[in-house]
Amino acid sequence: MNGTEVRLDHERMLDLLSSEAQLLTAATHDVDADTPVHNAAGRTLGQTVRQLGDLCEDVLCWLGSPEAERRWDLPAEPELPEAVGRFSVRLAEVLAEFAARPPESRCPTWWPEDHTVRFWVRRLLHAVTLHRVDVQVAARVEVTEIDPEVAADGVDEVLRVWFDHRLRALGITATRACSVGVHVPGRNWLVTADEEGTAVLGSEDVASTTPDAVVSGDPAAVYLWAWGRLPNRAIETTGDQDAIAQLWGLLQLATR
Numbered sequence: 001m002n003g004t005e006v007r008l009d010h011e012r013m014l015d016l017l018s019s020e021a022q023l024l025t026a027a028t029h030d031v032d033a034d035t036p037v038h039n040a041a042g043r044t045l046g047q048t049v050r051q052l053g054d055l056c057e058d059v060l061c062w063l064g065s066p067e068a069e070r071r072w073d074l075p076a077e078p079e080l081p082e083a084v085g086r087f088s089v090r091l092a093e094v095l096a097e098f099a100a101r102p103p104e105s106r107c108p109t110w111w112p113e114d115h116t117v118r119f120w121v122r123r124l125l126h127a128v129t130l131h132r133v134d135v136q137v138a139a140r141v142e143v144t145e146i147d148p149e150v151a152a153d154g155v156d157e158v159l160r161v162w163f164d165h166r167l168r169a170l171g172i173t174a175t176r177a178c179s180v181g182v183h184v185p186g187r188n189w190l191v192t193a194d195e196e197g198t199a200v201l202g203s204e205d206v207a208s209t210t211p212d213a214v215v216s217g218d219p220a221a222v223y224l225w226a227w228g229r230l231p232n233r234a235i236e237t238t239g240d241q242d243a244i245a246q247l248w249g250l251l252q253l254a255t256r
Contacts, residue, residue, distance in 0.1 A: 008153050010103040010118060014095065016150060017125045021091055024049075024132040025084050027139045033080035037138045039229050040131075041256060045138050048131050049083040050074060055127055056090035059120050060097065062108050067093045094124065111161050123161075126154045130227055151219035152187045158226045159189055162254040163247075164200045172253055173197055178243035179209065183216035191247060198250070213239030215247070228252050 033046030040048060053072070060068035072086050101107075103118040111119060129150060136143045146154075159182065167173070177194035190201045190211060201209075215222065217235035224230040228251070237244050 007118075008122070008149060010121065013121050013125050014098055016147060017091075017121070017128060018095065020125070020128045020132045021088070023144050024052075024128060024135050025088060027132070027136045027141050028080055028084050031080065031139045033077065033083070035138050037134045040134050045135060046078060046080050046083050048134055048138075049080065049087050050078060052128060052131055053083060053087040053090050055124065056087065056094050059094050059124060060090070062120060063094075063097050063101075063117070064107070065093070065097050067097075091124075091128075094120075111165055113160070113165070122153070122157060125150065126157055129154065130224075130229070133224065133229065146220040146223065148185075148219045151223040152184050154223040155182065155184060155187065155219065155226060156189070158223070158251065158255065159191060159200045163191065163251055164198050166254040167198050167250060170253070172250065174246055174250060176246070178213070178240065178246055179211040180239075180243050180247045181211040181214040181216075182222065183214065184219040184222050187219075193246065193250060211239065211243075213237065213241065213243040213247075215244060226251050227255055 028045065028049065031045060033044060035045040037043050037045055037048050043051070053074070057068065057071065072090065074083060074086060078086075098117060098121055101117045103121065104116050106115055107117055107120070109115050109119040129146060133143055133146070173195050174193035175195070177192075179190060179192045182189045182191060190209060192199045192201065215225075215235055215237055217225075221230060221234045225232070225235050225248075228248075232244070232248075
């Protein structure tokens with residue numbers, strides 16, 4: 001297991017975030033706002049884009065940006081061009097804030113392990129990447145490949161930030177003890193869950209531990225599987241299938 005987090009370069013994350021946003025907005029051309037987004041909590045395409053605009057406004061608030069005072073209200077079911085325009089403008093404002101601050105500069109976040117600007121760059125990159133895939137699938141256009149390093153980092157984020165921290169914050173625990181190894185090329189994690197809580201462990205802690213089950217595959221496949229976008233057949237699984245089912249179910253509770 002890799003105990004040390006492998007960090008994406010800050011400038012590269014900013015470039016990727018811009019690219020992902022451009023892919024998302026391009027996929028919305030000539031698509032209805034009420035087009036369903038499958039495997040995304042029943043949201044429509046318009047609601048998905050609106051949610052990303054909401055996230056950008058939230059990030060501006062967390063960063064303490066003066067732009068946060070200018071809320072951009074939308075109707076419950078906005079026209080898609082209006083929702084896309086709001087997302088694009090708000091994202092540009094967030095990117096300007098990111099560019100003006102060192103990645104390690106302190107700011108409030110909701111994850112106790114990282115109170116820096118970098119947390120928000122990473123969080124927004126993964127939110128836009130995931131929903132870019134959602135929008136492309138819903139619009140029935142070619143789905144652009146997810147950068148393997150971004151996908152691997154996304155697996156790390158969903159396990160550490162959402163599965164481990166978020167479940168504990170929600171007070172949700174497993175119904176039985178289990179351990180699952182999660183592997184993508186170059187990155188490994190051991191996830192444990194029981195009635196007391198959850199943990200994501202590194203190699204120095206689990207060198208002699210054999211997990212109940214193992215999930216592995218292409219980084220993008222494991223990333224999308226963890227977020228409920230792909231079925232088990234898209235990844236490789238071995239060992240206790242009930243342990244894998246419990247991990248997947250807990251991930252869906254953590255990320256909904």
